[in-house]
Amino acid sequence: MTRARLLDLPALLSALDPLRAQGKRVVLCHGHFNAIHPGHLRFLQYAREQGDLLVVAVMQESELPASARSSYFPQSMRAEAVASVDLVDFVFALDRPVAAFIEALRPAVYVKGKEFEEQKGFIRDQLEAVERGGGRVVFGSGDVHYAATELHDARTKPRERLATFLSVCRRSGIDPRRLGEVVKQYEKVKLLVVGDTIVDQFVSCDVLGVSAEAPVLTIRELSAHEFVGGAAIVACHIQALGATCTYVSVIGNDASGDFLQRELGGAGIAHLLLRDDTRPTTYKIRYLVDNQKVLRVSRLRQHNLSESLESMLIDRIAKRIRGVDAVIVSDFVYGVVTPRVLEAITAMAHEHGVMLFGDVQCSSQVGDAGRFRAPMLVTPTEKEARIALGDFSSGVEIIAAKFLARTQAKHLVLKLGAQGLVAYTPRPGADDALQPLYFPALEPNPVDVAGAGDALLSAMAVSMCAGADLVTAAAIGTCAAAISVGRVGNLPISGGELSSYLANLEQEASIL
Secondary structure, eight states: OOOOEEOOHHHHHHHHHHHHHTTOOEEEEEEOOSSOOHHHHHHHHHHHTTSSEEEEEEOOGGGSOGGGGGGSOOHHHHHHHHHTOTTOSEEEEOSSOHHHHHHHHOOSEEEEOGGGGGOGGGGHHHHHHHHHTTOEEEEOOOOOOOSOOTTSOTTSOHHHHHHHHHHHHHHTTOOHHHHHHHHTTGGGOEEEEEEOEEEEEEEEEEEEEEOSSSSOEEEEEEEEEEEEEEHHHHHHHHHHHTOEEEEEEEEESSHHHHHHHHHHHHTTOEEEEEEETTSOOEEEEEEEETTEEEEEEEEOOOOOOOHHHHHHHHHHHHHHHTTOSEEEEEEOSSSSSOHHHHHHHHHHHHHHTOEEEEEEOOSSSOOOTTOOOSOSEEOOBHHHHHHHHTOSSSOHHHHHHHHHHHHTOSEEEEEOGGGOEEEEEEETTEEEEEEEEEEOOSOSSOSOOTTHHHHHHHHHHHHHHTTOOHHHHHHHHHHHHHHHTTSSSOOOOOHHHHHHHHHHHHHHHHHO
């Protein structure tokens, strides 16, 4: 693709005239592009597909909200960042109202985000300028997808990912050498974890072939290993990182429940596990061939707790929530975190001035990731956020704004799978504006992604309890997730492992 060029208006028009003479259609889009993330790339890809040449106009400072201008990068830096994207052919740093630029450019197509289709009054002058020039307006934010794509996927070179990560840190005033200092403060942190308990079994297999009876794969079991999973692995991460954790949950009256009690006790985690005779301990079996999953089987019952068990669980949480820095609710939608339980936890956290971190994981079951109220941080995947909002067409930043408005969360991390995450925090002095910061996933060749979200949540929660701001915590959480996906099984990450990873990151930063 043509490499983007940053030009003034006379040079831009001069460059476009001969291309138009060849029948090329010019597409224009417009925005602030303060922090380019996969949501922007989807939008630019969509815009590119509407014609032959893509021109991007970057807002000038006067177009930005006055109360938030100090948190935006200078226009020249934003324009240069857009110019580095191969999807873009030309970039113009606006020096006039966008409607006046449209009059001069006369694009064949003007692309605006899907959210503007219902707010045309805000851009009436732009729409009229397009019409006068004989062009048409298209509203769209790009295809919604949840897997890695050619825009920013696992084929991205590790050093490119690291360079992007370090660039975000530098622009946010984070010295990578200081990240390790946060980890040293973990030993002062105390957390309470509540949620669904799971035992994960990984079965290593060998392929024998295809069955002669039916077109199905025939495999031979070689070995099996059990791991602590669900909310329990969040507790294990926290304890292994160096903080002190108490875990409250419900298990079945079975051997798997016994296994969990032994594992939690061996890890030094104080735990209060209620036994429920009406359900088995949730048990998930993953069959792997050469570290690739070929089948997953779950043994579970998802009905909510009985009223008496709810009361017992709430009573134990009430006794343990005093004196902790935060409570993490890790809801896998298997019936432990009932509406009554969540309401009680939220009320107790606010009453005692305890931070509340929330995560609803509904990758294979139906749940509502937006069920939390006024937490410190929520960490849904993009898919979970869209399902909760019933919105599958708006851009990523609109989804983030809607999700924060619904939950009244102070901070949001929107997980984008292999593409990484976008952390959203309110802009200083701007109550209705969000500041997005994109962190790419650092491991380009993950072995097992099942525990990435748990590692991210655990490291971020402990870091924020240790005094880190959202951006610093997100940087550390990104590193924890990279460690997690580099191995089979959802294993606890120790403070030593994380410190070593950050130390290596520091060395890389000195080279780049």
